[in-house]
Amino acid sequence: MKQLCRLIVLCALLIINSKAYSQTQTGGYLTFTINEGATIVLHGAAQNVAAYQWYKDGVRISGAMSKDYTASTAGIYSVVAFNMEGCPSETSDGVRIVVNTKGGPVAKPDTVVDLAVSILSSNPKASPGDSFTYILTANNNSPIPGTNVQVSYVIPPNLVYLPQPGNDNLVKYDIVTRTLTWNINQINNNMPTKLVVTVKVLTPGMVESVVNIKGKETDPIMANNIDQTVQQVYPLVISNVFTPNGDGVNDTFVIPGLETYTDTELTIINRWGNTIYQKTNYKNDWDGQGMIEGTYFYVLRAKNKAGVWDSYKGYLTLLRTRI
Incomplete structure (x- = not known):
């Protein structure tokens, strides 16, 4: 097994196409906020490097294998360097890019909030007629509170929503659009809030459940504002x-x-x-x-x-x- 290379990756940042930006330390990341349409060049610097691989939000960026990478979209960027033998370095510290899409002055880093949402089924092997729950989790990855948070979930056509006592003040359900809306006044940093949604299976088939989150503040990373779970409801109950x-x-x-x-x-x-x-x-x-x-x-x-x-x-x- 190859040992991890001891390459040190330094991310020096150069700004091009725009001088309207702000820099701060937000949520543990060096954060740059730029206006929409601007770009920022990420520069990897290490010794004895044959190639680089850039990542956005932990996902490999196809074709991004040069020393420099020009970023124009919001996300957390990092890089891995490879020596002549193909041995990788440790992943560099992440650099957060925030894009102000509302025009005008650049958004202040202390007014952006990275919200995240997830959905999990309590019974991936549910059969027609079964009742089970989905667990919706809303979280805030930023140091400042997220306010006026709203989570929406459209109930799939082969499920029926079963309202539970005690959720009336937090959850609204539109029977026409089949949309469940969960309102949260405020979410603090790394203090996840959960909602249990009870459903019943009507018919067999594929169940695709998609959940979204949004808030009052600008969100720098939209990739984690949506989540989904897919499961197959089997129609067969076999007698023994x-x-x-x-x-x-x-x-x-x-x-x-x-x-x-x-x-x-x-x-x-x-x-x-x-x-x-x-x-x-x-x-x-x-x-x-x-x-x-x-x-x-x-x-x-x-x-x-x-x-x-x-x-x-x-x-x-x-x-x-x-x-």
């Missing part, structure tokens, strides 16, 4: 017992909702690991003919409407005794 005894009730292995899948593959395996039944595009018609009572193992693969194969595995008990 069927009774093929000729009484007309539960005589075949039926999987409700299987018809919602375009393609299926069902395999039944006995306790010794032998495949005793296999069917493509299964039609809920296996009656266990020739099989003794006992426990079997099933493997079901089903292609959903998105073209993705979902897999189900479990145990199935075959009973012939009349009750």
